[in-house]
Amino acid sequence: MELEDLLLKHFGFHSFKTGQKEVISSLLSGCHTLAMLPTGTGKSLCYQLPGYMLDGHVLIVSPLLSLMQDQVEQFKRFGEKRVVALNSFLTLEEKNQVLRHINEYKFIFISPEMLRVPYILGILGKLKLSMFVVDEAHCISQWGFDFRPDYSKLGEIRSALGNPLTLALTATATYQVREDIIQSLGLSNVTKVESSVDRPNIAICIEELADYHEKEARILDLVQQLEKPGVIYFTSKKAAEQMAALLVEKEICQAGYYHGGMDPSTRVLIQEQFIHNQLEVICATSAFGMGINKENIRFVIHYHMPMQIESYLQEIGRAGRDGNQSVAILLYSPGDELLPLQLAEGELPSEQQIDWLFASIAGEPRVLNEQLRLHKDLKEQGGFTDVQWRFIEGLIHQMHRTVPMQQMNKSVKEFVAGRLTTKKTNIFQLKQWLDSASCRREHLLNYFGEMLSDQVQPCCDRCGVQLNQFFKVSGHFKSKPSDVTWNQYLAKILINSGLSE
Amino acid sequence: MLHIELIILHCLQSIKNERTIYSIFHLLKGKKSSQTIQDAHLFSLKPFFGILEPMTRELFDRKIAAMLQNNLIIDCGGQRFVPALLGESLLQNNRLPIFINGWDYHQITGPVWERLTLLVQVASHLEYGETNYIPIQKNQAVHSWVKTVIKVSNISKREMGRKLYNELTKCFCNADGINPSVIVFRLTGFQQIGLTAEQAAKKLDLEALDYHLQFTNTLHYMIQNIKDNNEQFPLLAYLIQGFTENEELTLSARKTWNLLLQGYSPEMIASLRRLRVSTIEDHLVEFALNINHFQIDEYVDNGLQSKILDTSRQQGTKQLKVIKDKVKNASYFQIRLVLAKYGEQSWN
Incomplete structure (x- = not known):
């Protein structure tokens, strides 16, 4: 059977998206593969399809719990029930249940911290694995913007699992990071499928404004005029909430907000309201967007500057999935880089926190339990945030076998200092891009080691862009939801009573 | 308001x-x-x-x-x-919200709501014949619950929506001082996503906490109504089935319980949680009082258990000091544990 026939049979698609076929062919010919594919190109298909043709289980390591849940759901929606996620969402009982029946699952998603548990690794080691997939593989690299200490063990784990056929997936990784991935996983003879990070149908604009008052006014103006739907990214949750409220209050559009501080069920509702066009604009933090497939997003605005070029690209990449012309607008005002700098520091534990932690655990033999986890109370007592805690826990776990306890404090601090430098460099590089007089697109591509081969039109503010071509053509403003009674509403959703729109 | x-x-x-x-x-x-x-x-x-x-x-x-x-x-x-x-x-x-019953229902309010929203979403998609959609509840326990309901309720997929509609409207129709809107507009169906709590509060022009209160009041009304008139609501009755009774464990005891389940000894738990061993022992006594299947054999061997019980019975007392004087090799903790576990039986 041709690959295309299989694609149609299993997924109902007639053709592959960029890079998918190359990745699948490479895997089927038995080559380890590093794939850098833009977000939204259906990365999971790259292992799902070969998974059907190869004998054995597919183990997929994924760092983001929510994304993992989404992927499992998506598999199920496409009729694949032999899929499971092993992560901390499971209760002890559920976990044991899954492990007892692990043989029945073709696709096993797992979080890196679960792989740390020797017992679980032992069970997985007994399975016949057809593929070992590392999603978000850039998290392996210390040069990457999203380094996770947990991920640096994956090479070791891979070898403990008998070096199965490996697929490393990422959306955005510089050349250095890609090399790091290959080396860290111990992949020899690797096929690289690297599609361009360029999204020619997204015009890139940067506007400099005096301060946040001007930014706010500009946002109101832009949202009023631009073709919707759209997303506005913020670094602060509060700013996202306030802007959404303002857009509604001024009756500019149906807007909602989305950030990681909301409870999961509310987040699903907002996301689905957006997908079903009940909301036209989402004011969000970077928590929004992963695993969301909405084809017709027409604009992405950045109210704050992101932490690095990689995140910026991922975020603007949510626009124009349908291939139609879209626009990305970043609003900058002097001093904006201070916020990401502060955040970078906040993401890492401080020297004082590290000293405190090591002082508290000194002479405590049982500080690490069987799963080599520090006790949670230490997290609260030391005032660690979730991010800081995950970082330091992973780091200590990674170091504890190689670094003696007495030296660990120092090593941890040195490591943290190194991470901070990397993060600051990332922010600096983004700022350089903002300040640069050259073509925005070309500069971005160069950052990822690519050359701009074809000029696109419209390209960027440096090359010249008329924003009004992205303005909405007619005033097809969605009328406010009519005042239905609760009874009519219930009738509409439950007995198909044909209530008019 | x-x-x-x-x-x-x-x-x-x-x-x-x-x-x-x-x-x-x-x-x-x-x-x-x-x-x-x-x-x-x-x-x-x-x-x-x-x-x-x-x-x-x-x-x-x-x-x-x-x-x-x-x-x-x-x-x-x-x-x-x-x-x-x-x-x-x-x-x-002014009248207080009359249906609110936090003590009995606060633990099931959230789970009942999750069940209701998913059941409505599933029924709506069955009604419209659409199988591809994102479930708005992620909790796997709720998913299994819905599957079970569909299986055991014996209602055909075509009828599910109407049955649910009939029961819900019946449930709300005689409600005094209840506005079903606080619940209904938050439900999700086919191509119609429900409002968030904040959006619903805004729509109904309520402050966030007042909305929450009305929401809880309405949900508790539903729970009580379903409970009292079980036979009238064969489908909704599933919403409140299968919850374990209110275990009155303190939060701290709950943490200890979870660690105990993972196989830690009381001493290890004390060290891990930075608590005194005596505190953990208090928790164990709480378990003996509240959790039927909690076994105390690990902490008091069987011989000693009978000795303590016999002494308590013979002396007609539950005073620890008196028992301790007679059963010298038992600790106070062991006596408390045995009395907590079997104290009531020993008098029968």
Whole structure:
């Protein structure tokens, strides 16, 4: 059977998206593969399809719990029930249940911290694995913007699992990071499928404004005029909430907000309201967007500057999935880089926190339990945030076998200092891009080691862009939801009573 | 609407200046501490236990400050307050949310809501014949529950939507002082995503906490109605089935229980949690009192157990000192544990 026939049979698609076929062919010919594919190109298909043709289980390591849940759901929606996620969402009982029946699952998603548990690794080691997939593989690299200490063990784990056929997936990784991935996983003879990070149908604009008052006014103006739907990214949750409220209050559009501080069920509702066009604009933090497939997003605005070029690209990449012309607008005002700098520091534990932690655990033999986890109370007592805690826990776990306890404090601090430098460099590089007089697109591509081969039109503010071509053509403003009674509403959703729109 | 204020006034009136204002905060938050649980009983405030879980201390403080400013309460110093004249007249002239039953239902309110929303979403998509959609509840337990309901209820897929519609409208129709809108507009169906709590509050022009209160009141009304008229609501009845009874464990004991299940010894738990061993022993006694399947053999061997029980019976006492004098090799902890586990039986 041709690959295309299989694609149609299993997924109902007639053709592959960029890079998918190359990745699948490479895997089927038995080559380890590093794939850098833009977000939204259906990365999971790259292992799902070969998974059907190869004998054995597919183990997929994924760092983001929510994304993992989404992927499992998506598999199920496409009729694949032999899929499971092993992560901390499971209760002890559920976990044991899954492990007892692990043989029945073709696709096993797992979080890196679960792989740390020797017992679980032992069970997985007994399975016949057809593929070992590392999603978000850039998290392996210390040069990457999203380094996770947990991920640096994956090479070791891979070898403990008998070096199965490996697929490393990422959306955005510089050349250095890609090399790091290959080396860290111990992949020899690797096929690289690297599609361009360029999204020619997204015009890139940067506007400099005096301060946040001007930014706010500009946002109101832009949202009023631009073709919707759209997303506005913020670094602060509060700013996202306030802007959404303002857009509604001024009756500019149906807007909602989305950030990681909301409870999961509310987040699903907002996301689905957006997908079903009940909301036209989402004011969000970077928590929004992963695993969301909405084809017709027409604009992405950045109210704050992101932490690095990689995140910026991922975020603007949510626009124009349908291939139609879209626009990305970043609003900058002097001093904006201070916020990401502060955040970078906040993401890492401080020297004082590290000293405190090591002082508290000194002479405590049982500080690490069987799963080599520090006790949670230490997290609260030391005032660690979730991010800081995950970082330091992973780091200590990674170091504890190689670094003696007495030296660990120092090593941890040195490591943290190194991470901070990397993060600051990332922010600096983004700022350089903002300040640069050259073509925005070309500069971005160069950052990822690519050359701009074809000029696109419209390209960027440096090359010249008329924003009004992205303005909405007619005033097809969605009328406010009519005042239905609760009874009519219930009738509409439950007995198909044909209530008019 | 002065719902929250009314409830705070009612609580203040009940505690009669014997507790600080924060005892009310803990009560409304449903804090699982022995003090709060005792207060709920002592001052007959059980219906309000745990009905405002989303409230923050900051919001509460702001509410109290506003009530003070509006002359609804009087500051007695030391974080104690009593209703002012205006507050008392408010209490006389307004009705408290009558269906609210925090003590009995606060633990199942969330799960029942998750079940209801998923059931409606599933029924709606069955009605419209659409199988591809994102479930708005992620909780796998709720997913399995819906599957079971569809299987055992014996309702055909085509009828599910109408059955549910009929039962829901029947459930709401005789409700006095209930606005079903607070619930209904938050439900998700085919190509119609429900509102978030905040959006619903805005639509109904309510403050966030007042909305939450009405929402809880309405949901508790539903639960009670379904419970009282089980046969009228064959489908909705599944919503409230299969919950374990309210285990009255304190929060701290719960943490110990979870560690115990993972195989830690009491000493290890004490060290891990940085608590005294005696505290962990108190928890074990709580388990012996509250958890039927909790076995104490690991802590007291069988011979000693019978000895303690026999002594207690023979001496006709539950006084630890008396038993300890007779059974010298038993520790106080072991005696408490045995009495907690078998104390009641030994008198039969």
